[in-house]
Amino acid sequence: MPLPLEDILVVDLSQFLSGPSASLRLADLGATVIKIERPGTGDICRQLYVSDVDIDGDSTIFHAINRNKLGYAADLKDPDDAAKVMKLIAKADVVTHNFRPGVIDRLGFDYESVRKHNPDIVYGEISGYGQEGPLAAKPGQDLLLQAMSGMTGLSGNADDGEVPMGLAIVDLWAGGLLAQGLLAGLVQRGITGEGTLVNVNMLEAALDFQFEPFTIHLHDGSLPERTASNNAHALLGAPYGVYETADGHLALAMGAIPQLGELLGCAKLLDYPAPASWFDQRDKIKAVLADHLKTKPTQAWLDVLEPADIWCAGVMDWDTLFDHDGFRVLDMLQTVTRGSGTEYRTTSCPIRIDGEPLKSSAGSCAIGEHNAAIDRDYGLAAAAVAGEA
């Protein structure tokens, strides 16, 4: 069976993580994604190192985000290059960008301009804070968005100060929403034949991610309060948290406190029979649990709790996880190959379609790696000469 997005052509003008993560997902699902980059430097993400390791001179995260895409180098400020890109867009189904508001208009690739060349286009854009308001021109950067949206008060314990989520969750969430919006636009185009403009901004994405605690705040004006120890979710009562054991850590998600007391052989927990106390007195209960769970290894607790259907799990790091059959059955790793012949290991799409994992052996593109092929296949060479724009 064809992949869901076979024959869909995506022209991606975005860089960094949010926009490119959306086009990666469309590529996973079968679309052809052409990554437009400025000649020479390309996507700034290539130089955004996250460690001392690089692959073919580019950062490891660039390779994670940009596999299975075709590279097309073009200077959008150069009339000839711009004409070619617009000719390519005229044949595309989807266009995406994440320039700051105003920049795309100056380049002449805003929705209205693009629509003149391709009325049915599904056009997606990600901004930091929307097109309006006093923040519109500010940099839309993940940590800054986490900081301003209350998100850094959710993780860690009450006395830990600000604890950000340790990965770029706002970028990823915004990219995830953009991919949804683009796909909804394609569904609609299949029904009505009309194109769509899809707008996502990182501030709304950061709030959507927190809709659960944020709605509580809208309801009673309270701010999330983390527990003194073993915090895992500011809005949930004991035992919800991660606890040290004699040889590792144990996550406990749910369970009636007196039942836990009996199963774990911890008499002090029998003092909390009322379900309301599991929230109101959660700090005390968690302290009791923390003391008690240190006394035996993780597996000893799992052996008691799992048969009683208590929701619990050991805590794993990547080394442990990758060795586990529970991870292997997901089949989520793949080796991909770049045009240079360089191979690297990375993850694959988390969505299965028709029972099959979605994989592709194509590694990340070099800047302009596919210019000649794309010029030829899409008939772009003539665009500059004819001055079409």
Add this chain to the structure above:
Amino acid sequence: MRKPLEGITVLEFCQYLAGPWAGLRLADYGARVIKVERPGTGDACRQLATKNIRVDGDSLVFHTVNRGKASFAANLKDPDDLAEVQKLIAGADVLTHNFRPGVMEKVGLDYPSVKEINPGLVYASVTGYGPEGPWRGKPGQDLLAQSLSGLLYLSGRADAAPTPMGSAVADGICGVHLTQGILAALVRRGRTGQGALVEVSLLASLIDMQFEALTTYLNDGGRAPRRSAVSASHPYQGAPYGIYATQDGFLALAMGPLDRLGQLLDLPEVSAFDNAPDAFAKADDIRVMLADRLKSQTTDHWLSILEPADVWCGRVMGYDELREHPGYQALEIEQTVTRDGAPPVRTLRSPVRFNGERLFCDSAAPRIGRDNDTLRAELADA
């Protein structure tokens, strides 16, 4: 404005958060989403009250994630109810469920059976850990999936215990992926008429969420992530990346070359570092110097110096402070939904806009079986 998914019908057999969050998005984008719930108790999320807060008998989180949906009460073990549900399935475009592996088979609503009724159906399932393997029977719960995925070694300080992300991140990201898979399958159906089986799991979604860090780990010889000792925020970002205490609050510092930052903050010892290599190799030393300096003045003071110099920085705000900010107010992201006869619930609207329009929805989460009569009448007319 026509919403993009108008005309699409979704039957949601999901409970709790991951699946219903996907259903919420499809409803936001214009689909008609019908929750199929057991009579009496319904979706277990109705009773899962965070902070013990309930509105009109249902938890606040249930109201939030199920606004704009319909409810059809049906006991799948009752043959008459099941026959009605099968008729609904025959006319639906999408079905979602998050039962543990084997449950839908028992009631005869597994994909091969349902495909007989409706070959064009997009059938989507959410599990905790995939349909096979040693964890297939394990509860698919957010914190447990986080704990198994390695994610607990990314947030928090170097000396902190394994630190979960303090929200339902596994449910959330899995709901995002479920929505993507369903929509992609609908795109194909629009072109070829084919139905599809779409499968996601909490664990696979958390692996995908860590794809940047994991690709680094997979190509650097398997080095474990190293969380910072001070101002920890992201184990794969060098200095200054982090959040720092000031005299009166906290300042987030994302990027800025060290030499320039040293000049602006009057810290020659920071300027002396060699930008690229030292930002990683000496990250914690640099963060200590920054932390000492930044706590001596107010957040406003530092912003007035750093922002004009285009250093990527910002103030740390709580929900209350954010809501006062004109930048937040310009979004108009809040909305009120009201269930007949119950107190209104203030919540957020769809974060995706179409054709420049914000998508609002004033229809509240349904009571169990609210739409049985309407749907039965529609089946009778069909």
